[in-house]
Amino acid sequence: MSRAFRGVINYFTNQRISTSSLQFRLTLELVVLSIMGLGGVAFWAGWQMEQNLVYAHKQTLEYIAMGFPDRIKLYSEMGMLEVGLERTINKVSTSGLLVWVKSDRGNIVAHSPSMDSSSPAILDMDSLAQVPAKPSVVRFGDRYVVLCGNPLAVNDRALGMVYLSLDITEDRQKFNSALSRLLLVSMLTIVILTIAIARRIRKAMQPLEQMSQVASAISADDLKQAQLQLHRAPDEILGLATAFNQMLFRLSGSWEQQRQFVGNVSHELRTPLTIVLGYLQSLLRRGTNLSAYQKQALETATAETERTIRMLQDLLDLARADSGNLHFRLNPIMLNTLVMEVAAMSQKVSNRKIAVSIADEDVFTCADRDRLQQVLINLVDNAIKYSSMEQSVDLVLEKSEKYAMIHVCDRGIGISLQHQNRIFERFYRVDESMTRSRDGTGLGLAIAKSLIEGMEGRITLRSKPNEGSIFTIILPVWNPPL
Numbered sequence: 001m002s003r004a005f006r007g008v009i010n011y012f013t014n015q016r017i018s019t020s021s022l023q024f025r026l027t028l029e030l031v032v033l034s035i036m037g038l039g040g041v042a043f044w045a046g047w048q049m050e051q052n053l054v055y056a057h058k059q060t061l062e063y064i065a066m067g068f069p070d071r072i073k074l075y076s077e078m079g080m081l082e083v084g085l086e087r088t089i090n091k092v093s094t095s096g097l098l099v100w101v102k103s104d105r106g107n108i109v110a111h112s113p114s115m116d117s118s119s120p121a122i123l124d125m126d127s128l129a130q131v132p133a134k135p136s137v138v139r140f141g142d143r144y145v146v147l148c149g150n151p152l153a154v155n156d157r158a159l160g161m162v163y164l165s166l167d168i169t170e171d172r173q174k175f176n177s178a179l180s181r182l183l184l185v186s187m188l189t190i191v192i193l194t195i196a197i198a199r200r201i202r203k204a205m206q207p208l209e210q211m212s213q214v215a216s217a218i219s220a221d222d223l224k225q226a227q228l229q230l231h232r233a234p235d236e237i238l239g240l241a242t243a244f245n246q247m248l249f250r251l252s253g254s255w256e257q258q259r260q261f262v263g264n265v266s267h268e269l270r271t272p273l274t275i276v277l278g279y280l281q282s283l284l285r286r287g288t289n290l291s292a293y294q295k296q297a298l299e300t301a302t303a304e305t306e307r308t309i310r311m312l313q314d315l316l317d318l319a320r321a322d323s324g325n326l327h328f329r330l331n332p333i334m335l336n337t338l339v340m341e342v343a344a345m346s347q348k349v350s351n352r353k354i355a356v357s358i359a360d361e362d363v364f365t366c367a368d369r370d371r372l373q374q375v376l377i378n379l380v381d382n383a384i385k386y387s388s389m390e391q392s393v394d395l396v397l398e399k400s401e402k403y404a405m406i407h408v409c410d411r412g413i414g415i416s417l418q419h420q421n422r423i424f425e426r427f428y429r430v431d432e433s434m435t436r437s438r439d440g441t442g443l444g445l446a447i448a449k450s451l452i453e454g455m456e457g458r459i460t461l462r463s464k465p466n467e468g469s470i471f472t473i474i475l476p477v478w479n480p481p482l
Contacts, residue, residue, distance in 0.1 A: 027198045061135040103160040121165040144172040207237045277305045314443040328368040335363045342376045353392040365475040367455045375448040379408040387412030411468040424449045
């Protein structure tokens, strides 16, 4: 059975199935029940085979022992008693069955033709403290013998003890071989049954795995399209899938209402906040008799108002992108010049080193220059925020046959894998304590993703904690007509 367990363990190892999963537990329980069932059947079958084998030989010896005196009487009628004894022994003796008679003095009176006084059967019998009266299996080394001994009397005349010995070693070896084959077949059956059970359970668990994948990969932008499609699944899982799809539908409606609300509120609040900002800036310019505390309070109010207006503008841009009303002025632009301008602008504002690596040839794409510049500045600003002063930020422009790639690389704190899938969500921050600046709105990367996708491109992220991050903008290459 140990081979069967090793086969089971190897299968689960190769399939990379967790020992804490429901699939593993169900499979293990069914395998244990199968092992117990098959093991019990194999044990019972082996025991029954052994009993039948031994019982048949015992019956043979018991039949011969019971009829032995009558046979002697029959053969003695035609001659002397000793002659009848010899004839009876010769008649019942076979290649495996040996018979001999000992007198009360211990002398061998008669024996089978194929044996003598030094025969192994006699020596084995002499080594026993007591010879069983009823046929019993006795083991001598690697030999198995059915042996019995009973008093022999004919016509009220005691002749001594008659011993019958039947060698069943060959039959026992055949039985052991058959039992080994039975165990081998049982172990192979257990392994095959285990694999079949595991595959069947795994197939039954696939709808649940699909639900888990959909739930882990879904984002706010995918709520409308995210639907779980199951075919020929059990009724319980189909009911769960239906409830899951209904939940996604409700979440999609709630998210859409939230977007509309944010867009409407942002639009309504931007105008009064712009008026408030104008009055605050006017007070700062004309308030020559303000105290230091009053001036500081006005400057703080002005900065927070400007930040709130920027957030409202970002929310409006996202609302327009969601509704498809964000318009782009797509024109051919040379990325070499744009990347150099963004690097120079960011280096001047932040007083940080911006390393630039540009392709040898001119790289053109069809995009909205202002929107693309806004995205690049945002990415470079993030790279500066999340890296130390002595670390440089790299801007790399590459070109392939079909795509232009702009990499914004930093060697800062990096982003762990569990946060990378959500980094482009709105208001999502990896760790507020890691942010070097508190003036961000948490919408920059969400806006960048919307703008790049609106220009038929995409933005990706590669990052390792404590090693840095690489944001890559991928846009189709524009080739001027000949």
